[in-house]
Amino acid sequence: MTGPETVRRKDVRATRTGRTALRVLTVAGVPALLVISWQLYSTVSENFYVPAPGRVARAFAETWFSERLLDDVLPSLARLLAGYALAAAAGVGLGVAIGLSPRLRAAAEPVLEFFRAIPPPVLVPLIMLLAGIGDGTKVLVIASGCVWPILLNTVEGVRALDEVLSDTCRMYGVRDLSRLRHLVLPGAGPQIMAGLRQALSIGIILMVISEMFASSSGLGFTIVLFQRGFQIPEMWSGILLLGLLGYVLALLLRRLERRVLSWHHGRGVGRA
Amino acid sequence: MLEVSGLRKVYEGRRVEALREVTFQVDAGELVCVIGPSGCGKTTLLRCVAGLMPPTAGSVKVAGAAVTGPPPRMAVVFQEYGRSLFPWMTVRQNVELPLKEKKVPAVRRNELVAGSLAAVGLADVADAHPWQLSGGMQQRVAIARAVAYEPQVLLMDEPFAAVDAQTRADLEDLILVLWRDMGVTTLFVTHDIDEAVYLGQRVIVLSGSPTVVMEDLKIDLPPERDQLTTRSLSRFADLRGHLYAQIQRARGDR
Ligand SMILES: Nc1ncnc2c1ncn2[C@@H]1O[C@H](COP(=O)(O)OP(=O)(O)OP(=O)(O)O)[C@@H](O)[C@H]1O
Ligand SMILES: [Mg+2]
Numbered sequence: 001m002t003g004p005e006t007v008r009r010k011d012v013r014a015t016r017t018g019r020t021a022l023r024v025l026t027v028a029g030v031p032a033l034l035v036i037s038w039q040l041y042s043t044v045s046e047n048f049y050v051p052a053p054g055r056v057a058r059a060f061a062e063t064w065f066s067e068r069l070l071d072d073v074l075p076s077l078a079r080l081l082a083g084y085a086l087a088a089a090a091g092v093g094l095g096v097a098i099g100l101s102p103r104l105r106a107a108a109e110p111v112l113e114f115f116r117a118i119p120p121p122v123l124v125p126l127i128m129l130l131a132g133i134g135d136g137t138k139v140l141v142i143a144s145g146c147v148w149p150i151l152l153n154t155v156e157g158v159r160a161l162d163e164v165l166s167d168t169c170r171m172y173g174v175r176d177l178s179r180l181r182h183l184v185l186p187g188a189g190p191q192i193m194a195g196l197r198q199a200l201s202i203g204i205i206l207m208v209i210s211e212m213f214a215s216s217s218g219l220g221f222t223i224v225l226f227q228r229g230f231q232i233p234e235m236w237s238g239i240l241l242l243g244l245l246g247y248v249l250a251l252l253l254r255r256l257e258r259r260v261l262s263w264h265h266g267r268g269v270g271r272a
Numbered sequence: 273m274l275e276v277s278g279l280r281k282v283y284e285g286r287r288v289e290a291l292r293e294v295t296f297q298v299d300a301g302e303l304v305c306v307i308g309p310s311g312c313g314k315t316t317l318l319r320c321v322a323g324l325m326p327p328t329a330g331s332v333k334v335a336g337a338a339v340t341g342p343p344p345r346m347a348v349v350f351q352e353y354g355r356s357l358f359p360w361m362t363v364r365q366n367v368e369l370p371l372k373e374k375k376v377p378a379v380r381r382n383e384l385v386a387g388s389l390a391a392v393g394l395a396d397v398a399d400a401h402p403w404q405l406s407g408g409m410q411q412r413v414a415i416a417r418a419v420a421y422e423p424q425v426l427l428m429d430e431p432f433a434a435v436d437a438q439t440r441a442d443l444e445d446l447i448l449v450l451w452r453d454m455g456v457t458t459l460f461v462t463h464d465i466d467e468a469v470y471l472g473q474r475v476i477v478l479s480g481s482p483t484v485v486m487e488d489l490k491i492d493l494p495p496e497r498d499q500l501t502t503r504s505l506s507r508f509a510d511l512r513g514h515l516y517a518q519i520q521r522a523r524g525d526r
Contacts, residue, residue: 162355164355168348171346173373174369
C-alpha cells in the first residue's frame with residue numbers, strides 16, 4: 001500500500017529539485033554566459049587590454065585581499081557612507097520643511113530644479129577650490145550630488161500626503177513632532193526611499209570621480225593608477241569590485257526598505 | 273451643546289456659495305441627522321462645525337465656546353473612511369494614537385482600546401493592518417477610534433455610504449447602541465432618508481443651493497429602534513414620505 005505514496009513523494013522531491021535547478025539557472029545563467037563569452041573573446045583576440053577572466057580573478061584576489069582593502073577600499077566606502085548620510089539628513093530635513101510649507105516651496109522650487117539640472121561631477125573642481133583636496137571635499141562632493149533626488153522626492157512625498165489623514169490628525173490632536181513621526185515621515189516614506197535609491201548610484205559615481213581628481217588613495221584613484229601603469233588585469237579587477245560594491249549596497253538598501261515599508265508592499269500585493 | 277448660527281461658507285477661487293445661512297442647535301446627548309441633496313454642502317457644514325475650515329460668516333459654538341479650530345473633545349468619522357486610517361499602523365495603533373496624544377495613562381488606554389474594539393466586534397483583528405480588512409471593517413475601526421476617544425460631540429459624514437445593505441444595517445444598530453451607552457451628542461450626516469429617520473431623534477433638512485435649513489423635524493418614534501419593527505411602523509412611513517417630498521422640493525428649487 002505504500003507504493004503510490006512513495007512514488008508521489010519521489011515526484012514531489014523531483015519537482016522541487018527541478019525547481020531549484022531552474023532558479024539557479026535563471027539567476028546564474030546570464031552571468032555565466034557573459035563570463036564564457038569574455039573567456040572566448042580574450043582567447044581568440046589576445047587583446048592586451050582584455051585579459052582572460054581567470055587572470056582578472058587572480059588579480060582580484062591579489063590586489064584587494066591585501067592592505068589595499070584597508071588603505072583604499074575602506075576609506076572610499078567610509079567617504080561614500082558619510083556623504084550619503086549627510087545628503088539623506090539634509091535632503092529629508094529640508095524636503096520635509098519645504099513640502100510642508102507652500103510659501104517655502106514657491107520660493108525654493110525653481111532654484112531646486114536649477115541645481116538639480118547641474119551634472120554633479122562639474123561641482124568637483126569647484127568644491128575642490130573652496131574646500132581643498134582632503135576627505136572633507138570628497139564627502140562634500142558625494143553629498144552635494146546625492147542630496148537632490150532625496151530632497152525632491154521628499155518634497156513630492158510630503159506634498160502628496162492624504163488630506164483626510166491630515167484632517168484626522170488635526171481632529172485627534174496629533175501635532176508637531178508627533179505628526180512628523182506618525183503622519184509625515186511614514187506617509188512620505190515610499191517617495192523618500194525612492195530618492196535614497198536614486199541617490200545611491202549617484203553617490204558611487206561621485207565617490208569614484210572625486211578620487212580621480214587630485215587624490216592619493218581610494219578606489220577611483222587606484223583604478224586610474226593601474227591604468228596608467230598598464231596593470232590591466234588589476235584595473236579590470238577594480239572595476240569588478242566597484243560593480244560588486246554597488247550591487248551589495250543596493251541589496252542592503254532594499255532589505256532596509258522591505259523592513260521599513262512592509263506596510264506599503266503588503267498593501268500593493270493586497271491590491272494586485 | 274452644539275450651536276450653529278448664521279453659518280455661511282463661500283469657497284474662494286471658484287466663488288462657490290456652499291452654505292447660505294444655516295442655523296440649528298443640538299442638545300447634549302441628542303442624536304441629530306442632517307440630510308440634503310447631493311452637493312448641497314453637508315460635508316462643508318461638518319468641516320466648519322469640526323473647526324477644520326473657517327466659515328465665511330456666522331459661528332459655531334460647542335459647549336458655549338466658539339470653535340476656531342478642532343475642539344479638544346470632538347471626534348469625526350469621515351466619509352472617506354479608508355483614507356482616514358493610517359495604513360502603516362495596525363488597527364490597535366490606529367485606535368490608540370489619539371489617546372496617546374491625549375496623554376491617557378497606559379492602563380486606561382489599553383482598557384479603552386480593548387473595550388472599543390470589542391464593542392465594534394474587531395477584537396480579533398487588532399494586530400491587522402487596515403488594508404487587510406473589508407470596507408465595513410475599516411469603517412468600524414474608524415468608529416472604534418472615535419468611541420475610544422471619549423468625545424463630547426461625535427460627527428459622522430455619510431459613514432455608511434460605501435458599504436453593502438446588510439453591513440449598513442448592522443453598523444446603524446452599532447451606532448445606536450454606542451450612542452445610548454455613551455450619551456454622546458451626535459451629528460450624523462447622510463443622504464439616505466430611511467437611515468436618517470431610523471437613527472435620528474431629529475432630522476435637519478438642508479435645501480439645495482443656496483443652502484439654508486429647510487426643516488427641523490422631530491422624529492416621534494419610540495426610542496427603542498429595531499430594524500424590522502421600527503421600519504414597518506406606519507409613522508415611520510409617514511415621516512419617510514414627508515422627508516422624501518421635502519428633498520424633492522429641495523432638488524426642484526435649484
Ligand atoms: N474645497 C472646495 N473648493 C471649492 N468648492 C468646493 C470645495 N469643497 C466643496 N466645494 C463645493 O461646495 C459645494 C458643497 O460641497 P459638499 O462637499 O459640502 O457637498 P455634500 O453635500 O457633502 O455632497 P455629497 O452628498 O456629494 O457628499 C459643492 O458645490 C462643491 O462643489
Ligand atoms: Mg459630502
